[in-house]
Amino acid sequence: MSVTAAAGFRAAAATAGLKASGTPDVALVVNDGPRHDAAAVFTSNRCKANPVLWTERTITDGRLRAVVLNSGGANCYNGPEGFQTTHSSAELVGELLDGGAFDVGVCSTGMIGPLLDREKLESGIRSAHDALSTGDDAGTAAATAIMTTDTRPKQAASAGDGWTVGGMAKGAGMLAPGLATMLVVITTDAVVDAPVLDAALREATRTTFDRLDTDGCMSTNDTVILMASGASGVEANHDALAASVTAVCADLTAQLWTDAEGAHHDIEIVVTGAASDDDAVTAGRAVARSNLFKAAVFGKDPNWGRVLAAVGTTDAVFDPHDITVTMNGVMVCRAGGTEAGDPVDDVDMSGRHLRVGVDLGAGEASATILTSDLTHEYVHENSAYST
Amino acid sequence: MSVTAAAGFRAAAATAGLKASGTPDVALVVNDGPRHDAAAVFTSNRCKANPVLWTERTITDGRLRAVVLNSGGANCYNGPEGFQTTHSSAELVGELLDGGAFDVGVCSTGMIGPLLDREKLESGIRSAHDALSTGDDAGTAAATAIMTTDTRPKQAASAGDGWTVGGMAKGAGMLAPGLATMLVVITTDAVVDAPVLDAALREATRTTFDRLDTDGCMSTNDTVILMASGASGVEANHDALAASVTAVCADLTAQLWTDAEGAHHDIEIVVTGAASDDDAVTAGRAVARSNLFKAAVFGKDPNWGRVLAAVGTTDAVFDPHDITVTMNGVMVCRAGGTEAGDPVDDVDMSGRHLRVGVDLGAGEASATILTSDLTHEYVHENSAYST
Numbered sequence: 006m007s008v009t010a011a012a013g014f015r016a017a018a019a020t021a022g023l024k025a026s027g028t029p030d031v032a033l034v035v036n037d038g039p040r041h042d043a044a045a046v047f048t049s050n051r052c053k054a055n056p057v058l059w060t061e062r063t064i065t066d067g068r069l070r071a072v073v074l075n076s077g078g079a080n081c082y083n084g085p086e087g088f089q090t091t092h093s094s095a096e097l098v099g100e101l102l103d104g105g106a107f108d109v110g111v112c113s114t115g116m117i118g119p120l121l122d123r124e125k126l127e128s129g130i131r132s133a134h135d136a137l138s139t140g141d142d143a144g145t146a147a148a149t150a151i152m153t154t155d156t157r158p159k160q161a162a163s164a165g166d167g168w169t170v171g172g173m174a175k176g177a178g179m180l181a182p183g184l185a186t187m188l189v190v191i192t193t194d195a196v197v198d199a200p201v202l203d204a205a206l207r208e209a210t211r212t213t214f215d216r217l218d219t220d221g222c223m224s225t226n227d228t229v230i231l232m233a234s235g236a237s238g239v240e241a242n243h244d245a246l247a248a249s250v251t252a253v254c255a256d257l258t259a260q261l262w263t264d265a266e267g268a269h270h271d272i273e274i275v276v277t278g279a280a281s282d283d284d285a286v287t288a289g290r291a292v293a294r295s296n297l298f299k300a301a302v303f304g305k306d307p308n309w310g311r312v313l314a315a316v317g318t319t320d321a322v323f324d325p326h327d328i329t330v331t332m333n334g335v336m337v338c339r340a341g342g343t344e345a346g347d348p349v350d351d352v353d354m355s356g357r358h359l360r361v362g363v364d365l366g367a368g369e370a371s372a373t374i375l376t377s378d379l380t381h382e383y384v385h386e387n388s389a390y391s392t
Numbered sequence: 393m394s395v396t397a398a399a400g401f402r403a404a405a406a407t408a409g410l411k412a413s414g415t416p417d418v419a420l421v422v423n424d425g426p427r428h429d430a431a432a433v434f435t436s437n438r439c440k441a442n443p444v445l446w447t448e449r450t451i452t453d454g455r456l457r458a459v460v461l462n463s464g465g466a467n468c469y470n471g472p473e474g475f476q477t478t479h480s481s482a483e484l485v486g487e488l489l490d491g492g493a494f495d496v497g498v499c500s501t502g503m504i505g506p507l508l509d510r511e512k513l514e515s516g517i518r519s520a521h522d523a524l525s526t527g528d529d530a531g532t533a534a535a536t537a538i539m540t541t542d543t544r545p546k547q548a549a550s551a552g553d554g555w556t557v558g559g560m561a562k563g564a565g566m567l568a569p570g571l572a573t574m575l576v577v578i579t580t581d582a583v584v585d586a587p588v589l590d591a592a593l594r595e596a597t598r599t600t601f602d603r604l605d606t607d608g609c610m611s612t613n614d615t616v617i618l619m620a621s622g623a624s625g626v627e628a629n630h631d632a633l634a635a636s637v638t639a640v641c642a643d644l645t646a647q648l649w650t651d652a653e654g655a656h657h658d659i660e661i662v663v664t665g666a667a668s669d670d671d672a673v674t675a676g677r678a679v680a681r682s683n684l685f686k687a688a689v690f691g692k693d694p695n696w697g698r699v700l701a702a703v704g705t706t707d708a709v710f711d712p713h714d715i716t717v718t719m720n721g722v723m724v725c726r727a728g729g730t731e732a733g734d735p736v737d738d739v740d741m742s743g744r745h746l747r748v749g750v751d752l753g754a755g756e757a758s759a760t761i762l763t764s765d766l767t768h769e770y771v772h773e774n775s776a777y778s779t
Contacts, residue, residue: 051704051706052700052704052728053704053712081729082725082728084729084730116695117695117700118725221681222698223705225704295608296607296766296770303775306776308504309505310503310505313469313612314504314610314611317439318610325440342469345471346505379683381768383771384687384766384771385768388690388691
């Protein structure tokens with residue numbers, strides 16, 4: 006159930022002192038092979054952090070020996086010295102593994118702007134390297150070291166036919182609570198070429214992480230890396246691998262969703278009856294980004310008017326008078342209000358989960374977007390973060 | 393300084409009992425002519441309220457005798473009966489003025505979904521009609537009756553060469569605090585044809601109300617109506633009229649901005665160095681919609697990384713390493729962090745006003761977007777609104 010679930014991988018954590026809290030802040034995941042195929046996807050934010058700029062280059066040959074991750078600083082928008090820190094940490098990991106910097110991916114999370122203390126970071130990397138080990142404890146240590154405002158480590162695994170996929174994550178999606186950073190490392194011991202890994206990873210992230218939208222803010226550091234060791238000796242075809250990688254991504258997505266900063270409700274927006282997948286995603290995302298709707302959910306107020314107002318801002322195909330809205334199974338808006346809806350008082354919002362169904366009445370496509378309510382705790386955590 | 397500042401206009405308010413608070417909730421503005429030229433702009437939300445659907449039709453001939461407005465209900469998404477309520481209230485006003493329903497604009501604000509009590513509304517309209525009068529007190533009464541969570545009435549006037557423009561507003565922009573509705577009525581006694589009114593109004597709203605973005609949520613009811621009585625007997629050309637209408641719209645915009653629900657800071661985002669006006673607006677709006685940035689401002693935290701992360705999500709032309717960010721005059725980010733910024737501790741955020749300067753370094757265009765911080769009070773007011 007961790008990033009070390011697949012054979013051929015070791016992991017470790019260390020405390021470098023980058024975080025004021027003094028908790029572990031450096032993680033290392035090493036692929037011992039025999040193969041080193043890899044793929045990655047990154048934030049589409051045009052203001053990219055130094056580790057993203059670095060890893061985008063190193064992944065071009067479809068090969069990685071290791072990934073080094075740190076919390077306690079995003080290493081973003083801090084000039085050439087910041088990029089040099091990323092480069093030198095990759096060089097150090099490469100040296101320790103008798104390889105080169107170009108086979109090392111780097112991920113960082115934390116505040117934008119400040120420089121990372123390079124000496125502390127390098128000392129942490131050496132400690133983590135000394136502690137590398139297989140087994141779930143090592144994976145859990147790594148998953149814990151990359152936590153920032155996360156309240157728990159996030160890990161998952163999926164068994165294929167003779168091979169395994171494991172993974173770890175931190176943060177809360179494209180738009181992240183507090184630190185605005187999602188970092189994910191996924192491993193497999195299947196024998197699989199880099200292009201197949203890349204296709205499987207893109208297919209998996211499109212319908213999992215990309216449909217999590219907790220606060221509408223896209224990170225400068227989001228990175229998802231998939232590495233394959235081939236240690237099982239068993240080949241995986243694209244479909245089987247994509248299914249397992251998708252299962253791990255979906256599991257991690259759910260863990261990110263339900264640990265979103267300050268959230269009282271996990272809101273699942275299920276858009277059906279859309280003319281296309283894109284329309285369904287667009288409509289669902291508009292609802293997920295409505296502060297008015299999210300504040301209403303915090304107040305346990307089934308305010309469906311705010312759902313319709315959000316859908317109305319999109320270019321999705323629909324007739325305003327064909328839309329149906331349900332909340333936890335109660336049809337609060339029927340045919341865009343032209344027929345009487347069921348009583349809003351029937352909606353039970355006392356639990357943590359709220360399922361909002363939006364039927365656009367325009368086709369057969371559907372999509373689910375995951376979001377959170379807008380709470381006092383969200384405002385508090387994000388107003389107090391860097392101070 | 394009110395909607396009755398221009399000659400030829402009377403106004404009044406009444407308490408119909410639509411609002412639980414028992415405060416005035418119906419306003420009437422009547423153009424006594426001799427001319428009745430009019431223009432209007434509406435929300436671009438595709439889920440439009442009944443009064444918007446109605447007034448979109450009545451304005452097509454460029455003529456209005458009166459506008460009737462109510463708080464206490466948006467009259468939106470409540471089926472054919474809701475539209476019938478809008479229609480019958482326009483008919484009643486038409487009758488009372490010895491005219492037709494089609495010369496009456498209607499505006500509503502409040503919660504989406506519930507039906508308005510037609511009997512109460514009509515009784516309020518009759519009372520308002522009985523109370524119609526010229527003078528600032530009447531204008532102020534009307535401006536007060538359309539308030540919802542507004543803490544004060546919003547009025548403005550501008551003197552032209554022999555004519556006057558006056559106006560009133562409620563709400564807080566495209567994305568409105570609480571009720572998600574901005575209603576504006578502007579009057580002038582200039583002699584001016586409807587097409588000129590329309591051009592002047594569109595020009596004015598494009599750079600005033602359209603650049604106010606307090607919470608990212610677009611209303612189903614937003615309406616801005618401009619009526620001309622010709623009572624001054626003085627003709628106004630397009631440029632002079634547009635300047636006065638823009639002045640009134642800018643004044644009302646500032647009043648909406650500084651009364652945004654729950655706000656502790658009025659945030660002015662000034663984007664310069666853009667390749668085009670559209671780019672400047674896009675970049676500014678992205679910052680205005682970043683919950684992370686807005687929560688940081690609430691916490692008096694000059695977190696410029698969140699400004700860059702927001703700008704990075706847009707398609708505006710820029711090089712990430714050419715961007716400069718200032719906060720209340722302190723250059724906190726210089727050349728995208730490649731040169732040292734001034735100390736963030738020098739930023740004084742103790743006052744209500746925060747000016748964020750973003751220089752994209754990509755051209756000569758600029759735009760200013762007005763927004764508010766994300767506070768506990770915003771969450772509280774919008775989580776408790778319909779309950």
